[in-house]
Amino acid sequence: MSEVDAQLARSILACPASAEVAVEGFPAVGCDSDLGLRDEDGTPTFSCRTTSEMAEAGRTGSQALVTLASGLGPADSPERGLTLTLTGTLAIGTLDSCTCCGEVRHDVALHLDFVVLGSADGDQRRVPLAAFLATDLKLNRGYLQRALEHANDCHRDDLGQVVARTTGTPPEHLLDVVLTDLTTHGAELSWIDRQGGHRAALWFSRPARTVEELGVLLRKELHAGIC
Structure with a gap:
């Protein structure tokens, strides 16, 4: 791969094409089309309705598996074949009110246990958490x-x-x-x-x-x- 794994992994977190979410004990979370996802200094952070299963999973500290398909580059870019797999523990965060409609939503953070960068040919490499969470990676290709x-x-x-x-x-x-x-x-x-x-x-x-x-x-x- 042409970039340091941690840089590429953070770029995919900032710019995913799609996301699959599986949460232990809360099977409906993966079907919730209302979930938002952002990179909060390397911590995947979901935005959800206060009554959603994701919010409840955050309150109970459930384990979660998130798989992101890369959205980097144009649609025919080889980098679109990359994936990012993240696992960890969910934690309920703050309430946030939308400035447009006034809807109140919860943040739910995924505190990471491990991160794996995968390629289209089946190669998988574990990304060290310290490198992945580095503060200087926030301004990355995906963010741009x-x-x-x-x-x-x-x-x-x-x-x-x-x-x-x-x-x-x-x-x-x-x-x-x-x-x-x-x-x-x-x-x-x-x-x-x-x-x-x-x-x-x-x-x-x-x-x-x-x-x-x-x-x-x-x-x-x-x-x-x-x-």
Whole structure:
């Protein structure tokens, strides 16, 4: 594999294509389509309804097995054949209220016992927990890919304003704008206007070293509305 196993494993946790969840004593958890999953500093953390079986499993400290299919890269990327298997003990966390609808949900953390990185050819390698939980792995390829996808899904108008501001293109001439690349050093924008297709790189004033710094640089140097 081209990356250190821990880096690749954290990238898959940040950017899974799909997830399968099995919890001891709570078979319905795996059928709950309302579960959310995020990387909380290396700890897989679920968001669930307060009355769900996942919340109850967290209260009872049940054992869980989570298998993630990689969402890294384009759909035909070889990295889509990778899997990440995580096992551990569930623990109920804090209550969180949605800012949009007011729904109250529980966080349930999976405190890890072991992590295994698998490949399409059947190779499996155990990832040391200390390496997997390293704080400097939070800003990883998977996080950057999800941030790029979020910008394209939710901030197209903001990206159009960036193109108009930096290139002088009248907003009414823009037909489409997408963020085609995002790294710790900058972003690449592609757009179509009445003259055809264009591409431009926008470099940050300094490299982002953390997730928080990346957010600040995106808002300060691209558009204040990008989250």
